[in-house]
Structure formats: structure tokens, C-alpha cells
Amino acid sequence: MELRQLQYFVAVAEERNFTRAAEQVHVAQPGVSAQIRRLERELGQELFDRSGRAVQLTEVGEAVLPYARAALAAVAGARQAVDELTGLLRGRVAIGMVTSHNVDLPGLLAGFNQDHPAVEITLREGDSADLLDGLHSGSLDLAIVSVGPDAPEGLALQVIDDQPLVAAVSHGHELARHTVLPLTALRDVPLISLPNGTGLRTRLMEGCATAGFAPRIAFEASDPVMLAQLAARGLGAAILPGGYAAACADRLHSITIDPPALRGRLVLAWRAGRPGSPAGRALLTRARAALRGAGARTELPPN
Incomplete structure (x- = not known):
């Protein structure tokens, strides 16, 4: 499981759209879709229901979302702590x-x-x-x-x-x-x-x-x-x-x-x-x- 996969997952969850999520993370839409698929294969469950006009989180996706956000927040916090210590x-x-x-x-x-x-x-x-x-x-x-x-x-x-x-x-x-x-x-x-x-x-x-x-x-x-x-x-x-x-x-x-x-x-x-x-x-x-x-x-x- 990679951080970028979690980042793309959270972006799609927030935007309810793969194209807008790709714009948010500055990555081509096929790249976002491919990483989400890899994450789903690793977890063994689909995270999104893609059948409708808007992408919806599945029950598993809803359960995973807070953990993905927490992981990204933890990484951002670690970077912030280092930046504050180094002055960067x-x-x-x-x-x-x-x-x-x-x-x-x-x-x-x-x-x-x-x-x-x-x-x-x-x-x-x-x-x-x-x-x-x-x-x-x-x-x-x-x-x-x-x-x-x-x-x-x-x-x-x-x-x-x-x-x-x-x-x-x-x-x-x-x-x-x-x-x-x-x-x-x-x-x-x-x-x-x-x-x-x-x-x-x-x-x-x-x-x-x-x-x-x-x-x-x-x-x-x-x-x-x-x-x-x-x-x-x-x-x-x-x-x-x-x-x-x-x-x-x-x-x-x-x-x-x-x-x-x-x-x-x-x-x-x-x-x-x-x-x-x-x-x-x-x-x-x-x-x-x-x-x-x-x-x-x-x-x-x-x-």
C-alpha cells in the first residue's frame, strides 16, 4: 500500500469523480484509476461503486476513508515537524x-x-x-x-x-x-x-x-x-x-x-x-x- 494510492483514494472520495480527482492531484486520470485498482486488489474489495453518474464509496470504502485520511495527516504532520526543526x-x-x-x-x-x-x-x-x-x-x-x-x-x-x-x-x-x-x-x-x-x-x-x-x-x-x-x-x-x-x-x-x-x-x-x-x-x-x-x-x- 503506497501513500499516493491513499492520496488518490481520498481525492476521488471527496470529488466523487475520477477526472476532477486527477486534476486535484495533478496526475492523468488513467494513472489515478490504475492506482485505485491496485489498492482495491491489495485490499481484496472494491472501494468505489462506479455504476452511476457520480462515483460513490462502497461500504468498505466508507470504512477505509478515515484511516486513509489519518495516514496522510500523520505523514503531513511528520513533514511539518521536520520542516519546523530545519527551518525549511x-x-x-x-x-x-x-x-x-x-x-x-x-x-x-x-x-x-x-x-x-x-x-x-x-x-x-x-x-x-x-x-x-x-x-x-x-x-x-x-x-x-x-x-x-x-x-x-x-x-x-x-x-x-x-x-x-x-x-x-x-x-x-x-x-x-x-x-x-x-x-x-x-x-x-x-x-x-x-x-x-x-x-x-x-x-x-x-x-x-x-x-x-x-x-x-x-x-x-x-x-x-x-x-x-x-x-x-x-x-x-x-x-x-x-x-x-x-x-x-x-x-x-x-x-x-x-x-x-x-x-x-x-x-x-x-x-x-x-x-x-x-x-x-x-x-x-x-x-x-x-x-x-x-x-x-x-x-x-x-x-
């Missing part, structure tokens, strides 16, 4: 990021790769809700996300930026005569916003729910540049970070929303109280040092 970093590390931010992530990852070429780095882009789920599930080691005033449960944060959210309109818009408006004044105004799942949209929806109304979202786009362009054409009020709206002052008039005052925070987030892999810890340490500025601070979730 290898393995995999995964980082997530929201679409719009001003962090030099390519520079950060390039420097880490230069110092630790044996570590495989993966980068995933998504909205904040998706990336927070990835942190909780363990598929991500760290992520740059947008959050509200409180640290999400189970996560630690390093604040990168903290800005008020404003309503930005064209200079000819009927609301352009105001500099401050309560959120309820936007009840019937066509709003231009980032999509559901983004931190900015979540803050807007939370504020409107507290104020007792559902916002009228007329346009949504995943890029703040597009939001600004739509608002500049008089199509509604764009909900934007205050700093970004101020940078577009030639095209947009910013209106402070208060009450309630909405704020958006860009943070580096990671799982609190969990050691993680040596590679994950090394990248986190590097990222925290790179992002440490005058306003940076670390927050832990409540006990």
Missing part, C-alpha cells in the same frame, strides 16, 4: 482578496515566493462573504476582506483602512445641494452599489434594515470605478468609500450619511487561535509587517 518552508498557502483594494499584493507574494520557493501559493478573488467562509472552512489561510465594526466570530483582524461610506451624486443631481443626509433620505433614491456579498453592500443593507426600509438598488457593479461613472451620469446615488468619492470630486458630490454613520473597513483576516501550517504562519507574519501602518491595529473576536 514548503507545502501550500492560500490567500484571498476582494476585487478592489490598494494593497500591493503581487509585490507581497513575489517577495514571499523568492524567499520560500518550495511553497505553493494560491490566490483567490471573491466577495467578502465568500472569502470569510473560506477562512472559517480552512480553505484560505488569510484574506483581505471588507467587514463591519466588529471582528467576525473566530477571526482575528489587522485593520488596513477604515472609511465612512458616502452617497456620491453628480453635481447636477437634486441631492447635490446637501452635504449631510440621514440614511432615510435615500429611501426612494435609485442607489448604485457593489453586489450582494461585498462588505460595502452588507453595511448598506444592515443600515437600511435598522432604519426600517429596503433600499432601491437601481444599478450594481463589482468595480467602484463603474459605480462612480454611473453616478456621474446622473443615474442615482453611488454608495462609495469616502476617500474614493473624494478622489472623484471633479465628477461627483459627496454626501455624508448620518445617522446612522456607515463605515467600511478593509482588513487582513485570519483564523484566531489556530496555529496553521508553517507556510501559512510565515505568509501571515510577512503580510502583517507589510500592511502595518499608522492606523493599523489588531482585533480579536469576543470570547
Whole structure:
């Protein structure tokens, strides 16, 4: 029985598909199938039912799966112990990021790769809700996300930026005569916003729910540049970070929303109280040092 056979077996069990499992372990599909067959011959029992569309574990396969996972985890643990003693970093590390931010992530990852070429780095882009789920599930080691005033449960944060959210309109818009408006004044105004799942949209929806109304979202786009362009054409009020709206002052008039005052925070987030892999810890340490500025601070979730 070989470790690669157990690795392929676990991959097929998780994917319920030989082709996807082969992609996961970076081996041609016939090679995965051949090794699984050898493992089945050695055990004297079939591990998978291949008769349906999706591959299913047999009763024997279900019984073997936890032992296969334990064996692979033991080997990974042994390698990690040796790596920590020798100072060698290898393995995999995964980082997530929201679409719009001003962090030099390519520079950060390039420097880490230069110092630790044996570590495989993966980068995933998504909205904040998706990336927070990835942190909780363990598929991500760290992520740059947008959050509200409180640290999400189970996560630690390093604040990168903290800005008020404003309503930005064209200079000819009927609301352009105001500099401050309560959120309820936007009840019937066509709003231009980032999509559901983004931190900015979540803050807007939370504020409107507290104020007792559902916002009228007329346009949504995943890029703040597009939001600004739509608002500049008089199509509604764009909900934007205050700093970004101020940078577009030639095209947009910013209106402070208060009450309630909405704020958006860009943070580096990671799982609190969990050691993680040596590679994950090394990248986190590097990222925290790179992002440490005058306003940076670390927050832990409540006990």
C-alpha cells in the first residue's frame, strides 16, 4: 500500500469523480484509476461503486476513508515537524482578496515566493462573504476582506483602512445641494452599489434594515470605478468609500450619511487561535509587517 494510492483514494472520495480527482492531484486520470485498482486488489474489495453518474464509496470504502485520511495527516504532520526543526518552508498557502483594494499584493507574494520557493501559493478573488467562509472552512489561510465594526466570530483582524461610506451624486443631481443626509433620505433614491456579498453592500443593507426600509438598488457593479461613472451620469446615488468619492470630486458630490454613520473597513483576516501550517504562519507574519501602518491595529473576536 503506497501513500499516493491513499492520496488518490481520498481525492476521488471527496470529488466523487475520477477526472476532477486527477486534476486535484495533478496526475492523468488513467494513472489515478490504475492506482485505485491496485489498492482495491491489495485490499481484496472494491472501494468505489462506479455504476452511476457520480462515483460513490462502497461500504468498505466508507470504512477505509478515515484511516486513509489519518495516514496522510500523520505523514503531513511528520513533514511539518521536520520542516519546523530545519527551518525549511514548503507545502501550500492560500490567500484571498476582494476585487478592489490598494494593497500591493503581487509585490507581497513575489517577495514571499523568492524567499520560500518550495511553497505553493494560491490566490483567490471573491466577495467578502465568500472569502470569510473560506477562512472559517480552512480553505484560505488569510484574506483581505471588507467587514463591519466588529471582528467576525473566530477571526482575528489587522485593520488596513477604515472609511465612512458616502452617497456620491453628480453635481447636477437634486441631492447635490446637501452635504449631510440621514440614511432615510435615500429611501426612494435609485442607489448604485457593489453586489450582494461585498462588505460595502452588507453595511448598506444592515443600515437600511435598522432604519426600517429596503433600499432601491437601481444599478450594481463589482468595480467602484463603474459605480462612480454611473453616478456621474446622473443615474442615482453611488454608495462609495469616502476617500474614493473624494478622489472623484471633479465628477461627483459627496454626501455624508448620518445617522446612522456607515463605515467600511478593509482588513487582513485570519483564523484566531489556530496555529496553521508553517507556510501559512510565515505568509501571515510577512503580510502583517507589510500592511502595518499608522492606523493599523489588531482585533480579536469576543470570547
